[in-house]
Amino acid sequence: MLGRTANSLFWMFRYLERAENTARLLEAALRMALTRDLVTAEAEWRSVIATLGLQKAYEALHDGYDGVSVWNFILRGPSNPGNVRVMFGAVRSNARMARINISGDVWEAVNENWMKLDALLARPIGQMAVGEVLGAIRRAGTQVHGAFDGSMLRDEGYHFSRAGTFIERADSTARILDMKYFLLLPSLSYVGSSLDTGQWEQVLRSVAGARVYSWLNAGQIEARGIVEFVVLDDRFPRSLAFCRSALRDNLAALARMHGVEGHCNALMRDADTRISHLTVDEIFDQGLHEFLVDFLARNASIARAIAQDYRFHA
Amino acid sequence: MSAGGSNFDEMFDGGGQTRPAYDEYCRWYNEQPGEFLKRKNREADDSFRRTGITFNVYGEDAAEERLIPFDMVPRIITANEWRKVSRGIEQRVRALNSFLYDLYHRQEIVRAGRLPERLLQSNDAWLANMVGFTPPGGIYTHIVGIDLVRTGPDEFFVLEDNARTPSGVSYMLENRETMMGMFPDLFSRIAVESVSNYPRRLARSLAACVPPAFTGGKPTVAVLTPGIYNSAYFEHAFLADQMGAELVEGSDLRVVGGRVQMRTTLGYKPIDVLYRRVDDDYLDPLTFNPDSALGVPGIMDVYRAGGITIANAPGTGVADDKAIYSFMPDIVEFYTGEKPLLPNVQTWRCADKDSLAYVLDNLAELVVKEVHGSGGYGMLIGPTSSKREIEAFRAKLIARPENYIAQPTLALSTCPIYTRAGLAPRHLDLRPFVLVSPEGIDITPGGLTRVALKKGSLVVNSSQGGGTKDTWVLKD
Numbered sequence: 064m065l066g067r068t069a070n071s072l073f074w075m076f077r078y079l080e081r082a083e084n085t086a087r088l089l090e091a092a093l094r095m096a097l098t099r100d101l102v103t104a105e106a107e108w109r110s111v112i113a114t115l116g117l118q119k120a121y122e123a124l125h126d127g128y129d130g131v132s133v134w135n136f137i138l139r140g141p142s143n144p145g146n147v148r149v150m151f152g153a154v155r156s157n158a159r160m161a162r163i164n165i166s167g168d169v170w171e172a173v174n175e176n177w178m179k180l181d182a183l184l185a186r187p188i189g190q191m192a193v194g195e196v197l198g199a200i201r202r203a204g205t206q207v208h209g210a211f212d213g214s215m216l217r218d219e220g221y222h223f224s225r226a227g228t229f230i231e232r233a234d235s236t237a238r239i240l241d242m243k244y245f246l247l248l249p250s251l252s253y254v255g256s257s258l259d260t261g262q263w264e265q266v267l268r269s270v271a272g273a274r275v276y277s278w279l280n281a282g283q284i285e286a287r288g289i290v291e292f293v294v295l296d297d298r299f300p301r302s303l304a305f306c307r308s309a310l311r312d313n314l315a316a317l318a319r320m321h322g323v324e325g326h327c328n329a330l331m332r333d334a335d336t337r338i339s340h341l342t343v344d345e346i347f348d349q350g351l352h353e354f355l356v357d358f359l360a361r362n363a364s365i366a367r368a369i370a371q372d373y374r375f376h377a
Numbered sequence: 378m379s380a381g382g383s384n385f386d387e388m389f390d391g392g393g394q395t396r397p398a399y400d401e402y403c404r405w406y407n408e409q410p411g412e413f414l415k416r417k418n419r420e421a422d423d424s425f426r427r428t429g430i431t432f433n434v435y436g437e438d439a440a441e442e443r444l445i446p447f448d449m450v451p452r453i454i455t456a457n458e459w460r461k462v463s464r465g466i467e468q469r470v471r472a473l474n475s476f477l478y479d480l481y482h483r484q485e486i487v488r489a490g491r492l493p494e495r496l497l498q499s500n501d502a503w504l505a506n507m508v509g510f511t512p513p514g515g516i517y518t519h520i521v522g523i524d525l526v527r528t529g530p531d532e533f534f535v536l537e538d539n540a541r542t543p544s545g546v547s548y549m550l551e552n553r554e555t556m557m558g559m560f561p562d563l564f565s566r567i568a569v570e571s572v573s574n575y576p577r578r579l580a581r582s583l584a585a586c587v588p589p590a591f592t593g594g595k596p597t598v599a600v601l602t603p604g605i606y607n608s609a610y611f612e613h614a615f616l617a618d619q620m621g622a623e624l625v626e627g628s629d630l631r632v633v634g635g636r637v638q639m640r641t642t643l644g645y646k647p648i649d650v651l652y653r654r655v656d657d658d659y660l661d662p663l664t665f666n667p668d669s670a671l672g673v674p675g676i677m678d679v680y681r682a683g684g685i686t687i688a689n690a691p692g693t694g695v696a697d698d699k700a701i702y703s704f705m706p707d708i709v710e711f712y713t714g715e716k717p718l719l720p721n722v723q724t725w726r727c728a729d730k731d732s733l734a735y736v737l738d739n740l741a742e743l744v745v746k747e748v749h750g751s752g753g754y755g756m757l758i759g760p761t762s763s764k765r766e767i768e769a770f771r772a773k774l775i776a777r778p779e780n781y782i783a784q785p786t787l788a789l790s791t792c793p794i795y796t797r798a799g800l801a802p803r804h805l806d807l808r809p810f811v812l813v814s815p816e817g818i819d820i821t822p823g824g825l826t827r828v829a830l831k832k833g834s835l836v837v838n839s840s841q842g843g844g845t846k847d848t849w850v851l852k853d
Contacts, residue, residue, distance in 0.1 A: 065629050066640045159429070159605045163618040167428075174429045219642060321643055373642040377628055 066374035075157035076227035083204035084235040091268035114242040148184040166214035176203035222313040233306035241355040291343040325372030334361040384788040446844035448794040452826040465719030475712035477517040502694030514586040514815040519688035521811040527790040540697040545825040547612035552847040568852040570822035576619030582814040589683035598622040601653040632675040728779040736783040823848035
């Protein structure tokens with residue numbers, strides 16, 4: 064496979080994942096804003112912008128944080144070059160570039176969803192429409208992944224795509240957790256109390272884990288349990304442990320197919336040994352923030368190594 | 378249903394009777410409920426959009442992609458008509474290849490006084506570094522598109538030869554897929570020659586032209602595209618996909634160890650045959666346009682040393698400009714020793730004084746084209762142009778007469794298209810696709826029918842708002 068094509072597949076799935084995660088983040092914020100007071104709502108919208116690293120660009124345009132401004136900025140803001148409309152455009156143009164290495168089903172799922180989303184995101188999105196738009200973005204991800212799973216040849220292109228998915232997903236989960244942790248720092252002294260379970264629930268909702276967590280824990284919301292679930296539970300497909308393990312498998316498959324291990328495999332092993340036997344207590348002792356910063360840095364360097372090992376660029 | 382005007386209509390004769398080729402189709406058509414046809418017409422558009430069969434229009438927003446309008450009424454050719462036409466095409470394509478070989482070798486045709494030397498010297502597509510070089514297998518034009526127009530029952534004319542990088546074949550294939558998906562019962566009632574194995578034939582044809590450096594095994598074939606913003610990107614990806622070839626861009630390629638190699642995830646890998654969809658000018662920045670980022674520095678040296686096959690060969694454009702076109706009847710005769718089976722459209726070369734005078738006197742009746750133009754750009758269609766347009770064109774013509782040829786405005790045949798008000802006749806042409814390899818000449822039955830969608834319009838180019846039809850050659 065061409066290095067450029069591998070790059071297209073990797074980024075096609077990173078952008079797809081990013082669009083989907085952004086939609087989940089907004090859905091969670093939307094729900095919170097609807098159920099809490101105005102001050103909490105404003106803080107929530109502010110934290111969404113901060114999680115995505117968009118404070119500067121956003122504040123250049125707006126004086127305050129309200130839902131309509133925030134979601135329009137994130138979904139379609141012309142002054143936000145990383146808006147979801149642009150992301151999905153990048154999903155499609157990467158799919159076009161890799162057209163001969165993806166199945167017709169995957170291409171059609173991408174193309175149809177792009178047509179739908181591009182039209183939905185062409186106009187300002189009001190209170191009444193935002194739920195529908197966010198749902199459509201999430202379903203786009205689901206449909207592409209479904210077509211991908213059912214129709215793609217399990218060749219190197221498959222593994223580059225999966226690697227992109229899990230690099231991006233791990234990045235997103237770690238950022239959401241880090242941002243919430245920062246906001247919730249004061250409440251940590253009340254670990255085990257029910258002081259602000261709403262905020263911690265919000266973490267779960269942003270990574271689509273609220274229902275399953277509460278089912279596993281008989282409805283008990285508690286900071287330590289949530290961190291353990293989101294970081295270490297390898298049954299949960301958006302946890303850091305799950306993403307690491309899936310990434311490891313896909314990179315191992317690539318090494319097997321190419322008959323040689325790359326720098327990315329070595330980095331992967333190194334990163335892996337630092338997480339596989341950790342307990343949640345050890346994470347808190349080390350500092351959750353420090354742990355997440357280290358995790359994000361390693362995740363990014365693995366992504367760079369993949370691009371280098373497999374000649375993504377000339 | 379209604380018959381066309383004074384020109385030849387493919388479906389109806391002068392008395393409004395269905396021609397034999399369309400008998401069964403019209404019977405089927407009349408059995409279909411109006412609502413059903415309306416719904417199918419809408420579905421066709423959706424299906425093209427969903428599958429992303431689009432083209433980009435130059436000069437518009439780079440991101441804009443358009444559909445080429447598809448008309449669901451097929452254009453039908455009988456087996457007998459096709460036999461005659463394809464014999465003529467084969468003869469012409471054989472002559473084109475011999476002509477190119479001769480031009481870049483001894484130039485017998487010039488020595489024999491059948492072609493003026495100045496036509497070569499002044500030809501922008503002429504490549505001095507092809508002189509004395511013979512491409513692998515002796516093939517210059519691996520893929521040719523011959524544009525035909527029809528004016529009567531037995532009157533097919535060649536309007537243009539496309540010997541560089543003819544496009545449109547993906548529409549021929551997708552139009553058929555769409556028709557079979559929409560109207561399966563039609564194909565069980567009428568026996569139509571298949572076109573679907575074109576990509577396999579193309580792959581085989583290209584693989585038959587490996588360069589001397591080929592080391593055995595399965596030849597590595599790649600399609601070179603300028604990228605996703607090129608107007609025909611869909612087609613490039615489509616053909617690579619169907620052939621099982623790599624789809625490469627200039628930035629993927631590099632000359633390593635005397636071969637053109639592509640950057641794969643495992644390192645550089647040599648390419649044996651490059652089906653390039655990039656013009657000569659952009660192929661090699663070391664030889665041609667130094668600003669080009671679309672090509673491969675040094676590819677021409679590798680080519681001349683036998684390290685790669687380029688299809689079509691560089692420099693083939695010299696055979697398909699419109700000044701050479703006017704000599705095609707002589708060229709066919711010179712190389713095949715036979716009279717041309719397919720006539721040319723009468724052509725006045727404005728470089729000749731007498732012709733220019735005639736053209737200037739009759740601008741309102743003629744079609745005037747740029748010698749090197751294509752895509753329907755930069756031409757004048759006298760009968761449908763305003764006085765002002767004609768006068769503006771007259772000035773250009775006087776300033777550079779050698780840049781133009783003129784032809785009579787032909788009474789192009791029509792075939793009905795589907796409109797909300799029912800069937801309505803529109804003018805059309807036909808581009809059959811021809812593959813040339815050392816194994817022979819292979820013509821896919823039918824080709825791409827392009828149709829003007831505006832009433833009375835003679836311009837069928839997709840860049841000018843034309844559409845396409847599925848083209849059927851009936852089985853005997």
